[in-house]
Amino acid sequence: MWIVFAFVGILSGVIIAWALDMNSPKEIFQGALGGLIAGILMSAMLPH
Amino acid sequence: MSDKKETPKIGEKRKDSNQPLILPGIHRYQFFTNLKDRGWTINLDRVALFGIVAAMLSVVIKPLLRWNPATIYCYECRACYATQDRCPVGITLQAELVVAARVLDYDRFIRNGGLKCIRCGNCQSYCVQYLPLPEMFSVMQQETRRAMVNGVIPKDILRRALSQGLVGKEYIDDVAKTVA
Amino acid sequence: MEYLGYINLGIFLALMLSTLFGYIRTPVQTVLVISTILCLIVGAIFKYAAYGIDAVLLMPNEFLGGIILHPITALLTGLFLAGGLKASGGFDALKVLLRFLRRSPIGLVGTLVILINLPVISSLPCGRILAAALLPLLFTFGFEGGLGILTKSQLIVLIGAFTRNAMGSCGPSPIGGVGQIAEGFLGSFFATASDGILRAPQAFSLMLGTAVVALFLKLISQKIYPNDVSLREAPDAMAAQKFAEPEIKAPIEGYLALVIFVISLLTAIFQPLGKMPVQSVLVAGALLMVIVCRIRLNDLLEGIILLPVTAMAAGFLAAGALAATDGFKALGQILNSLVGVQFLGVAGMLAIFVQFQTILPLSCARILTAALVPVLYLFGPAQFDFLNWSQLAIVMAAYIINATTSCGPSPLGGGGMMGEGTMRAETGFIKGAYTFASMAIMAPMAAIFMKFLNLSIFQPSDPRFLQDIKMIAAFAILIAGVNILLLVAGSKLFNKESPNNYYIQVFGFLLGGSISGAILAFAVFEIDAVKIAQGAVGGFIAAALIGFMVPRSLSKRMTSTLSGPEL
Structure with missing residues (x-):
């Protein structure tokens, strides 16, 4: 399940970074990284 | 707003052009609850607030006075419904019984099969807090029996329970006697 | 009778x-x-x-019996802890930690993304607990809060998205969350339902929905209501020169309070000491703060905000009176009768049903969920047989996420108002974003997730697994993509003409609702053109009900409310 959460985490991280006016490639990458961590953490808290 | 601070008439549209139209889905109910607007309803508001607080307090105090305090802890998350056919007498909505026990709602208790319960404890293992459901139901069963004897519960409710098979053998004599 | x-x-x-x-x-x-x-x-x-x-x-x-004590007491204990954290300097300690994170490879934006998703990660039984504790911290990121890292626009997006994530996190919570109401019913068929069959679909769709809310706030809300938020920007002179970040030092008590806070949360979620009420754990944490961090009981009490509590209780009372007098039974019968309407059918009725709590958002999702989930259950094999068990699980997933997120846009003391208060916005500012995301993103996404992942055989070696993962990824991109396109196109078409903007929004809203209804119908009935069309019609009606249950413009009546005579 973590794969889909990681995927949507990255997707949401990129969208949030852009919504926060942080548009440089570095910031978008950092947003994706933050989203990836959030997605994996979220998946880890769920029943498997 | 003008300096004269005139109160606009009810029903007219605002004339200022910079007032945006409201976005679909936006709920602005709280515009009506502006403090300045409360003049004619201030006592009504006070009574309403008193009613809300009194209702909340009674929900907490009642179970304490009736020796059924554990009912206060129920999250009403309904995880106990997962008991399903593991309940030997076929009660499906256990949380309803807990709420009924908390507020002494006899109709709700009987309607959901509270008088059928044999307190086996199978539903307890599904409770996210492992609350003592059999004890709660037992206390409420005694309360219901007392209310029946005192004639507090309308006979129609008991008749309906009898006809739908909602009374266990432990209580069937009491119910039959009351209805008769 | x-x-x-x-x-x-x-x-x-x-x-x-x-x-x-x-x-x-x-x-x-x-x-x-x-x-x-x-x-x-x-x-x-x-x-x-x-x-x-x-x-x-x-x-x-x-x-x-309509009063549900749990969310009321959970909110009070959350506010208690927030008061304790504030008094002991816990927020300063958190700022120091965040500064450390910001300087790590994930940077500021990565830190903010994690912070925004923290409520669903921790999944407490009421979103207000974490919101009460963390919203004051988010405020400090702005100019007025002292740190000055974010602009007004960024702060609006941050607070709005965080609050959206929080006011939905009660859904996937395993310790008395709203989703468990439906899981209890599904337990009669799915043996493991009570372990959390609905948690993953909810968490998944909330994550995506949060991102779309962030985008909505940036592209639509701020453009339409530029003056609704009274937060201030940093003065030009200060903004021009690099804003010198003030040196933050936290007292040792602050760190201790933070450790107690985190341990309390983890104990409440994982329950290592045995099953116990989350409120007891949090109050024990607050009392420990009093002893260890040397704060006063009054500091804890100062954290309490009464309005959401009384408004929620009033909602429960009204619902209790309706339940006691067969009001909800009548509602169930009305919804059931919609099946007979030719252009709606079962698919259209369900598309309206799943959006019902966003149509009528009350201060706590539990008010209506407790009344309507039994009705939905009866649509399944238990009585009416409109749906089989798998289809019922899909509809439950969509309904529950829509329900749990409904306290966000509720004007009756709903959780979203905490966010609006924090960003100093007019009531209603963030609610359009919330209702749109619940309706157009979260409900269909939860249904898709349930259909393609939760209900399939869940083993990596299964050939369907990879296919299902691909389907979910494709739908996530499709649903998010279409809605993002709608938002971007809408924001480009806006001009100074208010009626023009209004009609663009109405069009977008109705289109979003129709697509959502169609996707839901596809998830439930697969490729069936009639059912999908009926679902789209149902979604259209639901969107119209959500969108138009508001006055089109502020009338004199409301203006007189705003400028009425002083007391």
Whole structure:
């Protein structure tokens, strides 16, 4: 399940970074990284 | 707003052009609850607030006075419904019984099969807090029996329970006697 | 007696709509109490006629059963902890930690993304617990809060997205969350339902929905209502020169309070000491703060905000009165009768049903969920047989995420108002974003996730697994993509003409609702053109009900409210 959460985490991280006016490639990458961590953490808290 | 601070008439549209139209889905109910607007309803508001607080307090105090305090802890998350056919007498909505026990709602208790319960404890293992459901139901069963004897519960409710098979053998004599 | 429910449902809806459109101008909690009293009076007359005085005397007990204590006490304990953290310097300690994170490879934006998703990661039984504790911290990121890292626009997006994530996190919570109400019912078929069959779909769709809310706030809300938020930007002179970040130091008590806070949360979620109420754990944490961090009991009490508590209780009272007088039974029958309407059918009715709590958002999702989930359950094999068990699980997933997120846009002391207060916004500012995301993103996404992952054989070696993962990824991109396109196109088309903007939004709203209904119908009935069309019609009607249950513009009546005579 973590794969889909990681995927949507990255997707949401990129969208949030852009919504926060942080548009440089570095910031978008950092947003994706933050989203990836959030997605994996979220998946880890769920029943498997 | 003008300096004269005139109160606009009810029903007219605002004339200022910079007032945006409201976005679909936006709920602005709280515009009506502006403090300045409360003049004619201030006592009504006070009574309403008193009613809300009194209702909340009674929900907490009642179970304490009736020796059924554990009912206060129920999250009403309904995880106990997962008991399903593991309940030997076929009660499906256990949380309803807990709420009924908390507020002494006899109709709700009987309607959901509270008088059928044999307190086996199978539903307890599904409770996210492992609350003592059999004890709660037992206390409420005694309360219901007392209310029946005192004639507090309308006979129609008991008749309906009898006809739908909602009374266990432990209580069937009491119910039959009351209805008769 | 059969008319009692319809009459009381009519009274409740008439009072709510009159308040909404400005014909009744009192606080909403007063209106809810009036609704309770009227319903009880009408109920008493009917019950007296049918069953006699004994039935009337039992009515107070019946309507008090509507009060659900759990969210009220959970909110109070959350506010308690927030008060303790504030008094002990815990927020300063958190700022120091965040500064450390910001300087790590994930940077500021990565830190903010994690912070925004923290409520769903921790999944407490009421989103207000974490919101009460962390919203003051988010405020400090702005110029007025002291750190000055974010601009006004960024702060609006941050607070709005965080609050959205929080006011939905009660859904996937395993410790008394709203989703468990439906999991309990699904347990009669899915043996492991009570372990959390609905948690993953909810968490998944909330994550995506949060991102779309962030985008909505940036592209739509701020453009339409540029003056609705009274946060200030940093003065030009300060903004021009690199804003010197003030040196933050936290007292040792602050770090201790933070450690106690985190341990309390983890203990409440994982329950390593055995099953116990989350409130008890949090109060124990707060008392530990009093002892270890040397704060006063008064500091804890200062954290409490009463309005959301009383508004929520008033909502429960009104719902309790409706339940005691068959109001919800009547609602169930009305929804059931929609199946007979040719252009709606089962698919259209379900598309409206799943959006019902966003159409009528109350202060706590539990108010209506407790009444409507049993109705939905009866649509399955248990009674009406409109749906089989798998289809019921899909509809439950969509309904529950829509329900749990409904306290966000609720104007009756809903959680979203905490976010609006923190960003100093007019009431209603962030609610358009919330309703749109619940309707157009979260409900269909949860249904898709349930269909393609939760219900399939869940093993990596299964060939369907990879296919299902691909399907979910494709739908996530499709649903998010279409809606993002709608938002971007809408924001480009806006101009100074208010009516023009309004019609663009209406079009976008209705289109979003129709697509959502169609996707839901596809998830439930697969490729069936008639059903998908019926779902789209149902979604259209639901979107219209959500969108138009508001006055089109502020009338004089409301203006007089705003500028009425002083007390």
